[in-house]
Amino acid sequence: MEAKIEQKLLDQSKEFEEAGEPFLASEYEQAYELVMELFQELVTLLGDEKMSLDEFIILLDSGFEEIEVGFIPEGVDRITIGDMERTRLNQIKTLFFIGVNEGKVPKPAGSGGIFTDYDKEQLSLMKIELSPTAKKNSFIQQFYFYLAMTRASEKLVITYAKNDQVGKMQRPSVYINDLVKLFPTLTIKEEEGDKLNWSDKNSAMNFYIDGLNQAKEGNPSEEWLELFSYYLKNPEKKAQALTLLQAAFGGYKRENLGKELAKKLYGEILSGSVSRLELQSACAYAQFLRYGLELEERAQYSFRQADIGTIFHMAIESVFTKAKEDKLSLGSLSDEERKRLVHDCVEKVVMTYGNRILDDNARNRWLGGRLERITDRTIWALSRQLAQSGFTPSGVEVNFSSEDTRSLLLELDDEMKMQLTGRIDRMDTKEENDKMYVRIVDYKSGSTSFDLVSVYQGLQLQLVFYLDAAMESLEGQHKAIHPGGVLYYNIKEPLVEKTPKMTEEEIRAKLLEQMQMNGLMNVDAGEKEEKQIKNVSERQLNQLKSYVEDTVKKLGNQIASGDIAINPYKKGVKKPCAYCEYQTVCGFDEKISGYKYRNLVSHSAKEIWEELAKREEEEHGNQVDDGSTSSN
Known part of the structure; x- marks a missing residue:
């Protein structure tokens, strides 16, 4: 009797193929031939040898287990799903890039690491490679995006979401705008909506x-x-x-509260600091939300970059105050004495700040140690700079208010007034014969530096405006008070590449060079002009002070008149919206009619000084006050 096993297997293979099961079809097609090959191998191996049925079955099972059915792997039509960074794509015809939204592509830089970007940059100079800085990571993300964009040979489809799962508006990635600029003929197609269901x-x-x-x-x-x-x-x-x-x-239409409503909201006397006016200059609507509606982000129990700056200020103030109480000259202290003083002051600040958050975990404790090290380096640099300049600190964390400082109470339009308060990190004085020069110093834990253009544009007013308050606070010294200068000091931890022949003094000189202050100094005060310190005449300082005072009044009048326009500035690539906490409130979007940036015109320092001189001549003619104040 003939079973026709081979034909039956072939018929079954054909059925599987027609049913769309190519793998099963291939398996049945090969099965008969593979079994016959196994029998042939048994004959060759055993010949005429006899065995029991059980032994033969075991032998067959072993042979069947070794049989492998071969399949032709898929390689022509396939779908690969991956992400932009990890997936390597080659020889693909069509690429669908899904979810190219702001905050997703490029991927935002992480936060909370032990090392700052500045630390990483300095360590990289020493051939120590860590995770990329935010700037480098931005370039890496651009490179990955470029690679993804160049992989498809026939078709590239890029999509972004208009809303998330809960309906919140989502913005397209900045890369979408870049692509539209590169390829002006590109059009963005809106997704077709669902079919209308009248019953729902x-x-x-x-x-x-x-x-x-x-x-x-x-x-x-x-x-x-x-x-x-x-x-x-x-x-x-x-x-x-x-x-x-x-x-x-509709689109955005510029709105105004009106003077009456503004008076009810802010009161008859505007109050605040100069930073409020700087915010008004950056965006009137942001000022309205913060100081009018008093909107604030929910406080979180965390240690952020802003906290570092606060602790530095508190620690430096504590060191200078302790030195003054104990009648110590910081410049004459030995390294060991200075380090002990700094340690005691920093420890006191750390143990009382934010419910002892710096003692909360190992990372924060490490940060506490780093804060002490940088504070010590800062005190060393500041004491050296003071010794070289001839100035001495006459106050640290000096508070000013309109109650005791006339220059902080300003008359506005329509009988409105504005009273300002402020704090100066350090006020220095220098006496020469019958003159006393006053300069103020502001500590910055970030990269902020004095920028004359930003002062002229109303974005950096505090230092220059508070110089008048500092001068007024020293009236009654039986000396004519003159403006000495305005300076920023950036708190940082510089590194120097040491060579075998460098002495300790040479290393310190290199460190001090990197820790210079920056700003403007009165040339008559005798301060040596450094790379970051520009000497100007006393007349120029007074012209700048006068301009800043008028700018402060102008901004105060804008607030009092009810100006709440959503009008953020744009200065090159710099925009205040990038770090604004009110983005989701105002909904600013250039694609919506009425929304647009104020493009600030850039000026050279020479142009600004010429404009200030011209302004002075128009207001006062040739009779110019020297700007000093004296006590009768």
């Missing part, structure tokens, strides 16, 4: 909302027009439909 009220309203963009572009669908007509005839839906329509077709 929520579905119908969602369909209506999705179709507003198409209606705005002048090509609404017939279904959308029919639904819109229905809403207009429906008393329950008409108001909502028209409100949504107005929102879609």
Whole structure:
């Protein structure tokens, strides 16, 4: 009897192939031949040897286990799913890049690491490679994006979401705008909305909302027009439909509270610090939200970069105050004495700051040690700079208010007034014959430096404005008070590449060079002009002070008049919106009609000084006050 096993297997293979099961079809097609090969090997190996049925079955099972069915691997048509950084793509025809949204692509830099970007840059100079800095990571993300964009041979599709899962608006990645600029003929296609389901009220309203963009572009669908007509005839839906329509077709219109409402909101006397006016200059709406509506982010129990700056200020103040109480000259202390003083002051600050958050975990304790090390280096540098300049500190963390300083109480338009308060990190004085020069120093834990252009544009007013307050506070010294200068000191931990022949004094000189202050100094005060310190005449300092005072008044009048325009500035690539905590409140978007940046015009230092001199001549003619104050 013939079983026709081979034919049956081939028939079964054909059935599997017709059913769309290529792997099973291939397996059945090869099965008969592979079994026959196994039998042939048994014959060759055993010959005429006899064995029991059980032994033969075991032998067959072992042979069957060794049989491998070969398949042709898929390689022509396939879908690979991956991410931009890890997936390596080669020889692909079509690439779908999904979710190119702000905050996703490029991936935002992480936070909370032990080393700052400055630390990493300095360590890289010593051939110690760590994770990339934020700047380097930005370049890496751009490179990955470029690689993804160049992999498809036939078609590239890029998508981004308009809303997240809960309906919150999502913005496209900055890369989308870059692509549109590179390829002006590119068009962004809106996703087609779902089909209208008249029986579902929520579905119908969602369909209506999705179709507003198409209606705005002048090509609404017939279904959308029919639904819109229905809403207009429906008393329950008409108001909502028209409100949504107005929102879609309208744009931002500059608004003003008006003087009366502004007076009720802010009071008859405006109060605050100069930083409030700087915020007004950056964006009037941000000033309104912070100081008018008093919107604040929820406080979190965490240690952030801003906390580091606060602790540095507190520690430096504590060191100078302790030295003054104990009648110590910081410049004459030995390294050991200075380190002991700094250790005691920093420890006191750390143990009392933020519910002892710096003692909360190992990382924060390490940061506490680093804060002490940088504070010690800062005190060393500041004492050296003071010794070289001839100035002496006459106050640290000096507070000013309009109650005791006339220059902080300003008359505004319409009988309004503005009283300002402020704090100066350090006030220095220098006496020469019958003159006393005053300079103020502000400590910065970031990279902020004195920028004359920013002062002229109303974005950096504090130092120059508070110089008048500092001078006024010293009246009654029986000497004419003159402006000495305005300086920033950047708190940092510089590193020097040491060579075998360098002496300890040479190393210190290199460190001190990197820790210079920056700003403006009165040339008559005898301060040596450094790379970052520009000497100007006393007349120029007074011209700048006068300009800043007028700018402060102008900004105060803007607030008092009810100006709440969403008008952020743009200075090259710098925009205040990049770090603004109110982004989700104002909804600023250049793609929406009415929203646009104020492009600030850049000026050279020479142009600014010439403009200030011209302004002085127009206001006072040739009779110019030397700007000094004296006591009668």
